[in-house]
Amino acid sequence: MPQYTSNPPLLEADVAQDPIIQFRRWLDDAVNIGMIEPIAMTLATVDADGRPSARVVLLKGLDADGFAFYTNYQSRKAQALAAHPYAAATFWWDRLERSVRIEGAVEKLTAAESEAYFRSRPQGSQVGAITSRQSQVIASRAELDARLADNLARYATEPVPFDPSQWGGYRLRPEVIEFWQGRDNRSHDRLVYRQIDSGWQLQRLEP
Numbered sequence: 001m002p003q004y005t006s007n008p009p010l011l012e013a014d015v016a017q018d019p020i021i022q023f024r025r026w027l028d029d030a031v032n033i034g035m036i037e038p039i040a041m042t043l044a045t046v047d048a049d050g051r052p053s054a055r056v057v058l059l060k061g062l063d064a065d066g067f068a069f070y071t072n073y074q075s076r077k078a079q080a081l082a083a084h085p086y087a088a089a090t091f092w093w094d095r096l097e098r099s100v101r102i103e104g105a106v107e108k109l110t111a112a113e114s115e116a117y118f119r120s121r122p123q124g125s126q127v128g129a130i131t132s133r134q135s136q137v138i139a140s141r142a143e144l145d146a147r148l149a150d151n152l153a154r155y156a157t158e159p160v161p162f163d164p165s166q167w168g169g170y171r172l173r174p175e176v177i178e179f180w181q182g183r184d185n186r187s188h189d190r191l192v193y194r195q196i197d198s199g200w201q202l203q204r205l206e207p
């Protein structure tokens with residue numbers, strides 16, 4: 001286990017009053033240090049039977065309303081979100097010895113927002129997105145390759161059809177955001193923001 005010694009203290013006086021602004025600072029630090037995928041987050045959902053599941057998705061939008069990601073609307077995570085529209089997400093930026101935890105309600109982005117993002121992606125990514133029946137069992141790799149080749153040929157010269165019932169974005173609206181920073185002797189810093197009527201309440205947790 002590493003000893004986390006390089007970080008200065010994470011003090012209440014130094015963090016932003018708004019956790020989204022604080023998150024942006026930390027994300028910028030992770031980008032600037034050259035991490036390969038600083039926008040990767042582990043997203044946990046709960047299915048209709050109350051069973052949790054988690055997977056990695058990419059953070060593709062961040063504003064005052066929350067954290068946006070894109071996925072297949074028939075996927076396992078989408079089915080879980082339909083049953084329980086709440087999620088938790090974590091980031092782990094190892095080279096900074098920092099982690100962020102987010103919890104809150106999840107809502108679908110509008111079809112217009114989803115299509116705008118879909119259209120911003122390269123043609124091959126658009127084709128890949130409409131080709132995959134994400135989370136369904138498939139008989140072989142060859143079957144997927146054949147379907148992908150068909151679609152790549154078909155949509156080489158025409159726009160890829162966008163179906164907002166099949167694919168799009170979600171927004172995780174934060175209710176709780178925790179900033180964790182490694183310190184020596186396991187005396188890590190933990191600052192948690194909780195949404196209250198007037199804004200955000202900031203508390204320190206024991207490590």
Ligand SMILES: Cc1cc2nc3c(=O)[nH]c(=O)nc-3n(C[C@H](O)[C@H](O)[C@H](O)COP(=O)(O)O)c2cc1C
Nearest residue numbers: 037040055056057058070071072075076077078135
């Ligand atoms: C680094 C990384 C980034 C990923 N980004 C996404 C993403 O943005 N959207 C997505 O649907 N799946 C993404 N995946 C794949 C998911 O982890 C997962 O396999 C997929 O969404 C199916 O999950 P589900 O069956 O729980 O719905 C990513 C995987 C990795 C490792």
